[in-house]
Amino acid sequence: MAIIAPSLLAANFLQLQDECDMLNKSQADWFHLDVMDGRFVPNISYGPMLIEFFRKTTTKICDVHLMIEEPGNFVEIFKKAGADILTVHLEACPHLHRNIQQIKSLGMQAGVALNPHTPVSLLKDILGDIDLVCLMSVNPGFGGQSFIPNTLEKIKQLRAMISEKSLNVKIEIDGGVTEENAQQIIQAGADVLVAGSTVFKSPDPIATIARLKAM
Ligand code: DX5
Ligand code: ZN
Secondary structure, eight states, X not given: OOEEXXXXXXXXXXXXXXXXXXXXXXXXXXXXXXXXXXXXXXXXOOOHHHHHHHHHHOOSEEEEEEEOSSGGGGHHHHHHHTXXXXXXXXXXXXXXXXXXXXXXXXXXXXXXXXXXXXXXXXXXXXXXXXXEEEEESSOTTOSSOOOOTTHHHHHHHHHHHHHHXXXXXXXXXXXXXXXXXXXXXXHHTOSEEEESHHHHTSSSHHXXXXXXXXX
């Protein structure tokens, strides 16, 4: 059974308490929280202040996806805000190993995200140090885009790398996940499905989450 991580980016921000209450009641496992800086990605979302509020509304795992440059400057701030999992982009981190150590030394789980064009082979020498790989299945920056089919091949390759070394690393798929493609993504070897639009634009988000969970 996959871990379901609805992305709050697609929520109605004028009714955040209701959206959080809905997720808390649902079978969602994690809150996926997308932080964008307008530099690493061409969009700005929200920062640690909002994550502090999300933290107070839920006991679910707060999975924070940093789409920002120089994420090392913000590791402590996001720990204080309440992140359980902190994911940084490989493309934003010339000193990725140091950043992973920073995250783990503060007691959070560490994730590495890859853009669609970044090969999974680049993870070879960091895979044993991390808890999660977030494979972007759209170009990061916006919700509501279509799933890039080549991601399925990347999931299979990464799954083989993880199995070969008997590691305990989760594969998270982020972007364009729908009720139509979720099964295929899980079959390819994914552990975590991030879903923004599919959950929040649904007429019955709780039922949609339940269906994703049952796949
Ligand atoms: C995109 C974000 C995603 C996004 C997914 O940069 O990382 O988490 O919210 O949204 P959907 O599920 O609508 O593609
Ligand atoms: Zn994300």
